[in-house]
Amino acid sequence: AAAVVVASVGALVTWLWTGADVSTVGKEPFVNEMAVPPLAPSRVEKDGTRVFDLRMRAGRTEFRDGRWTPTWGFDGTYLGPTLRAERGEKVRVRIRNGLDEASTVHWHGMHLPARMDGGPHTTIRPGAARSPHWTVAQPAATLWYHPHPHGATERHVQRGLAGMFILDDGRTAALALPKRYGVDDLPVVVQDVRFDGDRFDHGRRIMQNVGFLGDRTMVNGTLSPYREVADELVRLRLLNASTARTYSFGFPDGRDFSLIGTDGGLLERPAPMERLRLSPGERAEIVVRVRPGERAVLRSFPQDDYGDAWQRRFGGGDDSFDVLELRAAERLRPSPALPARLAEQETPDGGGAVRARHFDLRRSGINGRPMAMDRIDETVTRGATETWTVRNADGMPHNFHVHDVQFRVLEVNGAPPPAALRGPKDTVFLASGTTMKLALRFDGPADPTTPYMYHCHLLYHEDEGMMGQFAVVEKGQRAGTPSEHTGHG
Ligand code: C2O
Ligand code: CU
Secondary structure (H helix, E strand, C coil): CCHHHHHHHHHHHHHHHCCCCCCCCCCCCCCCCCCCCCEEEEEEEECCCCCEEEEEEEEEEEECCEEEEEEECCCCCCEECCEEEECCEEEEEEEEEECCCCCCCCEEECCCCCCHHHCCCEEECCEEEEECCCCCCCCCCCEEEEEECCCCCHHHHHHCEEEEEEEEEHHHHHCCCCCCCCEEEEEEEEEEEEEEEEEECCCCCCCCCCCCCCEEECCCCCCEEEEEEECCCEEEEEECCCCCCCCEEEECCCCEEEEECCEEEEEEEEEEEEEEEEECEEEEEEECCCCCCCEEEEEECHHHHHHHHHHHHCCCCCCCEEEEEEEEEEEECCCCCCCCCCCCCCCCCCCCCCEEEEEEEECEECEEEECCCCCCEEEEEEECCEEEEEEECCCCCCEEEEEECCCCEEECEEECHHHHHCCCEEEEEECCCEEEEEECCCCCCCCCCCCCCECCCHHHHHHCCEEEEEECCCCCCCCCCCCCCCCCC
């Protein structure tokens, strides 16, 4: 009985403690220069294939002066370099696993064959290597990569395994957009963290039904970051690489910024806004105007529309963070005005859809079933356009990510989508009770025994089984039992 009392007192204390709003607003002087992940070196082979090398490894990282935190990284000790390739280019990435456990590397947002996708069926054993290869067949976009081992994705990402994969194309390159990497075109990988002494503290999740929520944020692995900028317009490639936390980005002085791109590429035209929500896995490209000599703070604000009070409390929706300070030079280089038109939308509009599917999201599973590695849940025909209606049927926030495709949001609760959801998407946030209708096209190639995943990208939920598998098959073909591809390939 005493143990029960102690345990419930512990739970109550944790409940009270985690229930308190977290805020770093005004409390974190911006003292560290924001790191910019280096561009990954590559070589081009005779047949034109661009080849990258990545090594997953363990190490220690000095986030705070003199304090070394055990971490994992690609090449370095935390996060990974930015890969960059062009539409039409063949790429191959040799991944070596220098960790002492199996992992995978998934190319989030990339359209590629299922065997190259890095899902949970394609693990790389410790000491082994794998070289996925594909042809880039999609527009310029800010994608990313991270591990996807079944049941352990949250842990692998939290320790630091994540990086950006930027795609370019000729049309986008010709647009007058800020495009000097690390100068006026900045990668902004946002993660929340919590420290316990020198180590990361990933443990506190009792009563936090969404998984881990940190009490500070980092950008590109830098705590309390600032960055000097010297151009009037600055493009931020925002990536929410946090495992559970959703952010609502904006600037405290109420200035607006232009959303130019979503997960899978540019919008049709820039969309001015003051707030932008990003849930785990989502990306956005925004352009913000700075004034000479000022310090502009990118902040994450409390989210009234996150759900009800209970959801906000346990999902961190009332928390606020000073994320990044932009320090503008006294003299700024003039930037050309943003182009009025950015990119034609290549996502399907739902016309000609041959099939409508429905997905009910609950923490216990999707459509009532938790993930099973040996079960393919949905079979789609190569070349088909479908509509998927996704409903958060739960009392807590979720999001929904589909591998291989960029989709179009047709409706949110029966209404046309807001500007922030009008570009190509692969991940969408759904507060409790929200329904979204998506249009997706599956271009293959067919592979009846290697499925792609769809899942909640709150990684704790994903690991617990909020995930399903779909296979792309030729017309009339049936999906088989998923096969495992380990080690080489
Ligand atoms: Cu970014 Cu299936 O994940
Ligand atoms: Cu979820």
